[in-house]
Amino acid sequence: MKRIILDPSRCTGCRVCEAVCSLVNEGEFNPDKSRIHAVRTFNNGILRTIPVFCLQCEEPYCQSVCPVSAISRDDRRAVVVDERKCIGCKLCEIACPVGAITVRSDKGIAVKCDLCEGREEPQCAKYCFSGALRYMPDERAGAMKAREKSSKFYELQNREV
Amino acid sequence: MHSGKILHIDLSMGKIETESASGYRKEYIGCAGTGARLVTELVPPEVKAFDNDNVVAFSTGPLTGTLFGNKANVSSRTPEQPNNPFVHTGLGGQLPSEMRFAGYDHILIKGKSEYPVFINIYNDDVSLVDARHLWGLDVYQTQETIKKELKDPDAHVACIGRAGENKIVHALILHDIDNTASRGGFGAVMGDKNLKAVAVRGTKGVGVANPAAAMNLWEEYWNFYTKGRGRIYFETWKQGGFARHVVDGYKYRRRRESGRYTDETKELLKNYMVGSLGCSFCPLQCHVNYSMPGIGGGGAVCSNHGMLSGFPDPKIWWAVTHSMHKYGIESGVTWAAVLWLMSMFKEGLITSADLDGIVLDTYAAEPILEIVRKICTREGVGEMFAQGLGQAAKIIAGGKGYDLLDWVTKVRNRTSFPLQDMTQRGFGETGKAIRYRTGDISSHPFSFDMYANVEIYAEWTGKSIEETHEMIDQWADEAIKKWLGDDADGKLWHADVYDIRQAKLTVLSEDQNMICDLSGHCELPSEREIHYGCAGGFEETADWISAVEGVKCTVEDLRGGVQRTRTMIDAYNVLCAMAHNEVLPEEGGYPEKDKIRDKFVPGYIDVDVKKLREIGDEYCRIRGYDPKTGIPTVEQLTKLGINDLADRLRVRLGESS
Numbered sequence: 121m122k123r124i125i126l127d128p129s130r131c132t133g134c135r136v137c138e139a140v141c142s143l144v145n146e147g148e149f150n151p152d153k154s155r156i157h158a159v160r161t162f163n164n165g166i167l168r169t170i171p172v173f174c175l176q177c178e179e180p181y182c183q184s185v186c187p188v189s190a191i192s193r194d195d196r197r198a199v200v201v202d203e204r205k206c207i208g209c210k211l212c213e214i215a216c217p218v219g220a221i222t223v224r225s226d227k228g229i230a231v232k233c234d235l236c237e238g239r240e241e242p243q244c245a246k247y248c249f250s251g252a253l254r255y256m257p258d259e260r261a262g263a264m265k266a267r268e269k270s271s272k273f274y275e276l277q278n279r280e281v
Numbered sequence: 282m283h284s285g286k287i288l289h290i291d292l293s294m295g296k297i298e299t300e301s302a303s304g305y306r307k308e309y310i311g312c313a314g315t316g317a318r319l320v321t322e323l324v325p326p327e328v329k330a331f332d333n334d335n336v337v338a339f340s341t342g343p344l345t346g347t348l349f350g351n352k353a354n355v356s357s358r359t360p361e362q363p364n365n366p367f368v369h370t371g372l373g374g375q376l377p378s379e380m381r382f383a384g385y386d387h388i389l390i391k392g393k394s395e396y397p398v399f400i401n402i403y404n405d406d407v408s409l410v411d412a413r414h415l416w417g418l419d420v421y422q423t424q425e426t427i428k429k430e431l432k433d434p435d436a437h438v439a440c441i442g443r444a445g446e447n448k449i450v451h452a453l454i455l456h457d458i459d460n461t462a463s464r465g466g467f468g469a470v471m472g473d474k475n476l477k478a479v480a481v482r483g484t485k486g487v488g489v490a491n492p493a494a495a496m497n498l499w500e501e502y503w504n505f506y507t508k509g510r511g512r513i514y515f516e517t518w519k520q521g522g523f524a525r526h527v528v529d530g531y532k533y534r535r536r537r538e539s540g541r542y543t544d545e546t547k548e549l550l551k552n553y554m555v556g557s558l559g560c561s562f563c564p565l566q567c568h569v570n571y572s573m574p575g576i577g578g579g580g581a582v583c584s585n586h587g588m589l590s591g592f593p594d595p596k597i598w599w600a601v602t603h604s605m606h607k608y609g610i611e612s613g614v615t616w617a618a619v620l621w622l623m624s625m626f627k628e629g630l631i632t633s634a635d636l637d638g639i640v641l642d643t644y645a646a647e648p649i650l651e652i653v654r655k656i657c658t659r660e661g662v663g664e665m666f667a668q669g670l671g672q673a674a675k676i677i678a679g680g681k682g683y684d685l686l687d688w689v690t691k692v693r694n695r696t697s698f699p700l701q702d703m704t705q706r707g708f709g710e711t712g713k714a715i716r717y718r719t720g721d722i723s724s725h726p727f728s729f730d731m732y733a734n735v736e737i738y739a740e741w742t743g744k745s746i747e748e749t750h751e752m753i754d755q756w757a758d759e760a761i762k763k764w765l766g767d768d769a770d771g772k773l774w775h776a777d778v779y780d781i782r783q784a785k786l787t788v789l790s791e792d793q794n795m796i797c798d799l800s801g802h803c804e805l806p807s808e809r810e811i812h813y814g815c816a817g818g819f820e821e822t823a824d825w826i827s828a829v830e831g832v833k834c835t836v837e838d839l840r841g842g843v844q845r846t847r848t849m850i851d852a853y854n855v856l857c858a859m860a861h862n863e864v865l866p867e868e869g870g871y872p873e874k875d876k877i878r879d880k881f882v883p884g885y886i887d888v889d890v891k892k893l894r895e896i897g898d899e900y901c902r903i904r905g906y907d908p909k910t911g912i913p914t915v916e917q918l919t920k921l922g923i924n925d926l927a928d929r930l931r932v933r934l935g936e937s938s
Contacts, residue, residue: 132520132557132566139348139562140499143492149347149562150382150486161434165421165578165603166555167458167570247503249515249564 130252133169137244182212285386293392313354313798316340330360342801346381350802351560353377374460383483419607440478442609459580490831520557608657779892784899
């Protein structure tokens with residue numbers, strides 16, 4: 121199974137993910153309606169941007185607390201909202217540990233990332249220029265990070281020699 | 282779809298009103314075009330920059346807030362030049378998109394508040410907020426305080442620092458870490474209006490008429506940068522690459538002249554770059570986020586790095602540049618002030634007695650920072666800089682029989698970027714010389730300046746320097762053939778080549794630059810049109826506008842908007858000059874000397890004025906200007922539907938003759 125992998129150190133803060141997500145899912149450019157949020161923080165003249173999105177938890181609290189069973193997992197392992205069942209109670213919003221599900225006032229129902237259902241891959245990851253967001257199989261996530269870190273060790277080793 | 286509103290704010294009366302912006306769309310496209318039309322309609326030529334009736338306009342275009350645009354233009358009557366002409370300048374970052382998300386295409390601010398205020402915009406809720414407690418804060422403290430008070434870390438704030446409060450004519454408007462409206466001294470105009478800041482938060486988004494078409498255009502754009510020919514551009518200019526292009530590009534030129542070259546930019550980026558900064562939805566993120574121990578964090582853009590190219594210690598460069606940012610003053614011109622004071626000090630033309638006891642004989646941080654502080658607070662020796670470099674040169678140099686004014690007026694009068702000016706050694710120089718006739722180089726022609734970056738391209742491609750030169754020759758050739766036909770070649774970009782076709786090339790490259798100012802997308806990625814000879818630019822912009830707005834936009838529409846805007850600004854500025862009794866040049870303002878640079882500027886070029894005049898005459902013919910004076914003709918203004926200015930110009934030219 122694939123999922124979106126985040127490497128925060130690569131994020132440049134361009135917010136292309138927000139714009140692409142809102143264009144694909146809402147037909148407009150609107151970061152406030154995007155399923156992914158590039159959260160920007162300033163501290164002593166330094167900008168840090170962390171994309172926040174649904175991590176498709178193994179035990180989704182949003183699903184657990186939903187009183188009408190509107191939230192389920194599809195065959196791509198995406199946690200999805202059934203718009204016909206959702207009553208907009210906002211319990212999911214309260215329960216989500218990362219703030220990745222929102223009840224939108226214009227729709228009256230919960231909205232969250234569904235890994236771009238109907239498309240080959242999530243568009244935020246597809247168009248991430250810096251590679252901070254990547255869509256890949258679970259088992260490759262750790263291996264990729266290990267490979268990157270090992271190359272740092274290699275550099276260090278060479279420098280010491 | 283481009284149905285945003287114009288927000289009118291009168292600070293004197295405390296009035297806030299809105300109107301639809303759609304009436305201006307067809308003729309002026311948007312952003313700088315519509316902004317210029319609005320300001321020239323509202324502000325009579327007789328008005329001065331610090332008058333109550335002067336207007337500061339923040340303007341966005343049809344593409345601002347989309348994946349193909351992130352830009353606003355700020356325009357007003359500038360205090361930087363004696364006759365206070367109209368000037369517009371770009372403003373990037375996040376605030377332009379946020380303006381459109383709040384539903385506003387333009388924010389027009391007139392009048393003066395009795396006490397310092399800031400404007401708070403949250404969608405349809407607009408209010409004036411007491412900012413007396415913010416007066417005296419630097420630009421970072423101001424933004425932080427406003428966000429805290431609004432309890433909204435996602436609000437985007439554009440503000441002024443102490444330079445603007447003190448009406449230093451080179452004061453700028455800054456937002457986020459280093460996005461600035463630099464040219465024009467509009468920070469001083471805001472300060473004069475007692476306006477400390479504009480805070481914007483919008484949640485409405487930008488509607489897209491044809492999302493599928495927009496997605497296809499985005500796919501093409503993405504493919505170009507990641508898989509196509511634009512990849513070299515993206516990979517070498519992104520996230521710190523810009524700094525290397527600017528600094529090492531300078532150094533490459535200098536190395537050719539002096540044989541000196543180091544890799545210190547690489548070291549600077551490696552040691553002190555903590556991230557990148559830029560504008561919304563732009564993959565380049567071309568600004569550098571630096572942090573140095575004991576100095577702090579902040580950002581630097583191309584023009585800031587320009588100063589670094591000749592500076593011996595990056596830490597001092599950063600300490601001073603960072604300080605300029607915090608005061609909210611344009612760094613290029615302030616660095617120029619510091620450097621010519623230093624050179625005069627070294628030559629013994631001034632002493633510490635002229636500088637309030639400051640000894641300015643080395644590149645030490647403390648005395649330079651003290652000079653900057655005095656300039657921005659109008660203290661002691663700093664007071665003479667309040668009216669600009671030209672005025673300061675008259676006072677400090679003129680009194681000692683040392684003619685700096687000649688250089689200062691040449692460089693300063695037309696642009697806020699003297700350092701950038703120095704780098705334009707290619708075709709841009711010829712184009713600018715032509716534009717000296719009418720004075721507006723707010724939007725200047727592109728130059729083909731890729732040769733300066735040959736070492737960076739060679740490093741990335743793995744080619745030799747010679748092979749890389751050949752590659753750039755090919756780009757130059759392809760770009761010129763696309764625009765001028767197969768019998769033209771890349772040599773037309775060069776400053777030492779004179780060819781009548783350069784007039785058309787100037788017009789095309791000016792238009793290419795200015796469609797960015799009208800549509801709201803950045804000129805940096807659009808430069809690939811000429812730098813790489815690939816598809817993009819005019820056609821791509823028209824297609825994006827069509828997709829977003831759902832109304833067919835053509836290249837002719839865009840170029841018509843550019844022609845109309847440029848002609849209008851040029852005519853208006855002539856009227857401003859005449860209203861303030863400036864004598865217009867009889868011969869179109871060509872340089873009198875054979876050289877348009879003098880000994881103070883390294884790397885000057887010779888200019889053949891006779892040949893330049895021939896190209897200039899052809900340029901005027903294409904633009905519909907009088908070749909003798911460089912002024913737009915009344916007939917051309919009428920043809921373009923700018924009847925109010927046509928009538929005024931007819932009357933004023935009749936009076937003067």
